[in-house]
Amino acid sequence: MISQSITDHLPAGEPLPIPAGFRAAGVRAGIKESGAPDLAVLVADGDCAAAGVFTTNRIAAAPVQWDRALLPSTKARAVVVNSGNANAATGAQGLADARRTATRAAEVIGCEPGQVLVASTGVIGHQLPMEKVEAGLARALDAAAAGEGAFRAAAGAILTTDTHPKLVARSVEVAGAAVNLLGMAKGAAMIGPNMATMLGFLLTDARVGPADLQAILRDAVDDSFNCISVEGHMSTNDTVLLLASGGVDRPALNGKDLDVFKHLVRDCCADLARMIPEDGEGATHLITIEVEGCADVAEARAIARAVADSPLVKTAIHGADPNWGRIVSAAGYAGVPFEESELSLWLDGVPLYRGGVPLPFDDAAVSGRLRSERDVQIRLALGRGPAKARFWTCDLTAEYVRLNADYTT
């Protein structure tokens, strides 16, 4: 049913299915000292249904506060995103700047400020350079276009330490008509469970009501962006937005058609989420943690998260060291009251620990596989019930330390 699935480094030659009714741009506003692109706009031709999921950090960035008050909505018209400055921990001035950004965009677009969503990522605690933001915003809105290149430019302008843009575009046939979904994300560090400094923007031409849209996005995020970790530090700016333009001549989705759309959103969120630890700062391995046999999903996620966030697990994988005791001991402090005798562990499919007893295994072979492969699978099983979870993280390297020991200065 899904006619296209193009992820990650989208091949330049292949045309993307762009959702109808949107334009985009990415420009260099001078917020980043490096001069790299740092301001993106996503603009809808008409009112959109819109949903959002945000960080639960008590220090919520100004743009998060702004958007939260507006969503879900039936009247969203645009998203303005800047990178290079988080506009977080910036007090009343920060909130005024978020409002001012939305207001400036609304003036150009011809809508109310409350129809413009904003998002920021970058260093915390610095006020936005509003002169640069406003000048960049004017140019971006002027340049906004519906072509593929414009969306690629937007995806590039929201990045910070990411090594490449993260884009996904899919098209699916629903009730005889094509529904297109385009997603972009950024994130490479300050990635903890419950999102991170990760931003994600999803645009679709489906016609879906805001309440359905919110429920679908919440569910998709819980199983994707909330199941990744780079170093477990939850950001102040985490934001995932989903805008549905409703397109022209499109029926409102419901019943099975809505389920198809729901799976489309879930798949796109999962694809984007996985790209984040895959591109984790300094990472050399993508680690997939699967936990099964739990009483409920919360238990499974708690164990997966404890393993994903353990620097000892992450350094062992980096060193191609099958030091599996670090994995089971991390599971042991996740707060789930299991018995040691019901725990089993596989590393890249090799059973290492079964029912609380260590198994003999070929150390050199497992180590060799860890050394040669970028993808690592950790599987943990308990006997408490049918629930399971999947988590993605990356290894911890000296390069991560180097990158983060000298970020603002």
Added chain:
Amino acid sequence: MISQSITDHLPAGEPLPIPAGFRAAGVRAGIKESGAPDLAVLVADGDCAAAGVFTTNRIAAAPVQWDRALLPSTKARAVVVNSGNANAATGAQGLADARRTATRAAEVIGCEPGQVLVASTGVIGHQLPMEKVEAGLARALDAAAAGEGAFRAAAGAILTTDTHPKLVARSVEVAGAAVNLLGMAKGAAMIGPNMATMLGFLLTDARVGPADLQAILRDAVDDSFNCISVEGHMSTNDTVLLLASGGVDRPALNGKDLDVFKHLVRDCCADLARMIPEDGEGATHLITIEVEGCADVAEARAIARAVADSPLVKTAIHGADPNWGRIVSAAGYAGVPFEESELSLWLDGVPLYRGGVPLPFDDAAVSGRLRSERDVQIRLALGRGPAKARFWTCDLTAEYVRLNADYTT
């Protein structure tokens, strides 16, 4: 009142106040491939009151399971400690080996196996090499002596990646008689809140009942070993034991005298606890985190712990980067429902953030201080109440990654 306080690298020239009624030894049993000392015994001449506090990890090492079943006790006679092998995640064989170790020691000492406590630290998931353990144990019990050198040797034999022994010895006059307390600890990684791969042994010649002893140790540990972190990974083997020989001609302590003893234990635990992140693997800074103005101690500790465990905070300190947004954002995800507008932050005494608003500060001066000083103070204040907490951690360095990427193999 306290007549001596000697910590850390105890000067070789100064005599330690050794508690009456104990002997010790540390030997090379060959458990460690390096050939370094790896087996210690602490032996009491007569029955001791004994208390213990242990890891809450569901994967509890065999020695932890053994000791837990025995404490608190009025009949403890010895502690046998091995380093180089954790005897954790080792199933029924591991528990049999812990029992066998206690039994062998009891045979030599002339007591019951249930009077011998055991502790292990090292790699998880490998069975103890019992032939080496038993031979080393026999030699250690044979060599056990009451002199200072014997206790120094024991403190050396319990180490793993520590760069130096951690010893504290204090003497205090209670009701006209000297009460001596000697403590030793090990730990440099796999140090999470709620203890870590940290072992601590405290010996005193005070006469204190086991219930008082347990309460005093629990309280002291909560405020010391449970308030340190190297990388937040809680170990399977964490153990702190306190043995009171009661000495000869000593009155049982109660009332104010018991309070004096309680403070002695608290001080010694705090001194030993701080030495652990100070000696954290690869660490270049000891970070003290003070959180005040909380509704209760649990809140204050939750915030302190979130900051202490954040790799982004730890790498920023390592890089002498006053990137304080990482600190307030970590406080924000600690699960404490504070308002941003009540949060203030000081770094090494310099106010950086007050009531949710960033303050101007001399970036270069703060950075210079971080670069030149080994000790860093982070202070966070809220306006929720009178409770406070103090936490110790260390920075995260490329050397930590190097050490942990290649530990077992």
